[in-house]
Amino acid sequence: MTSHRPTIGFIGGGNMASSLIGGLINAGYSASDITVSEPDQARRDSLSTEFGIRTCAENNDVLSSQIIILAVKPQLLKMVCQQLSPADTDALFISIAAGIKSTDIDRWLHDGTELSQDQPLAIVRCMPNTPSLLQCGASGLYANEQVSDTQRDQAQSILEAVGIVSWVETEALLNAVTAVSGSGPAYYFLMMEAMQQAGEKLGLSAEVSRQLVLQTALGAARMAIENDIAPAELRKMVTSKGGTTEQAILSFQSAGFEKIVEQALQAANDRSISLADELGSE
Secondary structure, three states: OOOOOOOEEEEOOOHHHHHHHHHHHHOOOOHHHEEEEOOOHHHHHHHHHHHOOEEEOOHHHHOOOOEEEEOOOHHHHHHHHHHOOOOOOOOEEEEOOOOOOHHHHHHHHHHOOOOOOOOOOEEEEEEOOHHHHHOOEEEEEEEOOOOOHHHHHHHHHHHHHHEEEEEOOOOOHHHHHHHHHHOHHHHHHHHHHHHHHHHHHOOOOHHHHHHHHHHHHHHHHHHHHHOOOOHHHHHHHOOOOOOHHHHHHHHHHHOOHHHHHHHHHHHHHHHHHHHHHHHOOO
């Protein structure tokens, strides 16, 4: 552990927090610099045993950390923030709660303190996805104006412990991040599910169809990641004129595949906007 690394406090010790902690320790962070507040005793014991970190039951006990990660469900974030009493306006707050705007988080954090409303807090919003649990996630990040360059680098380092990080310049673009990568794993699961079912209808056993579908998905993803070639070009490379792949692609396209995908992501984007309005309206 090098001395320049900040102390980190987690509020909430669920699956995403656990994944981040594991990634941070694997990246060289010291367990002694990580604290987790979690109301469930069994969960605290599990985290302490697995990672050797300090745990506590009271959320305010982590506020001495230089970075505070809000890792609770969106529906609980308002209550959690209003019960906190941050005294240090130099701390960085990172929220991984989907949909909650930074202005609402700032307002709720001020509710429980004597801080003046004209002392805005440094807040980074993060939209990770579930593959982060395997350290191969994709996270979109947004920083408000109070976040320093150093804090921005620190937030990036923390989220890179569980995958890749992409910054967006406006907070509204986190809705698009939610639509593309936040919800994205489910789209691929749906495609896998449909392909497996189709394979079974063609006569393959459930197990054989599943294995072929999953390995094909993994291989296709690796080809796209490891080659500096656009997906459209990769598709053309494996689509011989008059061949079987071409017939499948033509069938997809005749059913409006691209339009279906566009409409699905738009629906996710729109729902992300409405959820933010609902959760932050009070």
